[in-house]
Amino acid sequence: xxxxxxxxxxxxxxxxxxxxxxxxxxxxxxxxxxxxxxxxxxxxxxxxxxxxxxxxxxxxxxxxxxxxxxxxxxxxxxxxxxxxxxxxxxxxxxxxxxxxxxxxxxxxxxx
Amino acid sequence: xxxxxxxxxxxxxxxxxxxxxxxxxxxxxxxxxxxxxxxxxxxxxxxxxxxxxxxxxxxxxxxxxxxxxxxxxxxxxxxxxxxxxxxxxxxxxxxxxxxxxxxxxxxxxxxxxxxxxxxxxxxx
Numbered sequence: 001x002x003x004x005x006x007x008x009x010x011x012x013x014x015x016x017x018x019x020x021x022x023x024x025x026x027x028x029x030x031x032x033x034x035x036x037x038x039x040x041x042x043x044x045x046x047x048x049x050x051x052x053x054x055x056x057x058x059x060x061x062x063x064x065x066x067x068x069x070x071x072x073x074x075x076x077x078x079x080x081x082x083x084x085x086x087x088x089x090x091x092x093x094x095x096x097x098x099x100x101x102x103x104x105x106x107x108x109x110x111x
Numbered sequence: 112x113x114x115x116x117x118x119x120x121x122x123x124x125x126x127x128x129x130x131x132x133x134x135x136x137x138x139x140x141x142x143x144x145x146x147x148x149x150x151x152x153x154x155x156x157x158x159x160x161x162x163x164x165x166x167x168x169x170x171x172x173x174x175x176x177x178x179x180x181x182x183x184x185x186x187x188x189x190x191x192x193x194x195x196x197x198x199x200x201x202x203x204x205x206x207x208x209x210x211x212x213x214x215x216x217x218x219x220x221x222x223x224x225x226x227x228x229x230x231x232x233x234x235x
Binding site: 038044046051057089099102105 | 146148155158170172173206211213215216219220223224225227
């Protein structure tokens, strides 16, 4: 299993708000390493969505936001749209493993 | 426009070797660290290897250490991954990713651009 824990799936109706959690430990998120989020549409490469816990690259809409507290982080998407249906991954660094780690991914379904 | 284009994937027998390449364009390749990340069919992302801009620092995931070698040629704007002693569990799409150093509470890295990936299948 993955070092960072994400729910396998979440869902919401168009226009609703959903959150995706990412839980780590004292050797990664809890140690102070920031969390970054990626969106992967079916059949495509991952795309950077959030960096440094809360920052959006240009082109990412402000209805997408990130947060971090303690050993966990969250990604929130408001005003759900059909185009948001994708897999989402959190990423951080782990000092015990001396390497970069990802969550197992969360499949977002727009009902 | 930043572009990363991987090549070199294919079908290889267990124990065999393969060399992946990643051609970079649209940015000053020699100024950026790079990584390889892989994704097994239907699975999540797994970090494989890191190389600094000058090749002075290299890291590997434990799962590939001793079998894979990362390298780069800044004159050719290219990143490579030499994969030896391949196993069935190495079957995956391999992505190269540009790496950004982030000054948060602690220094960390994130991947801001990814290639389209190249599929490596290890099977007899």
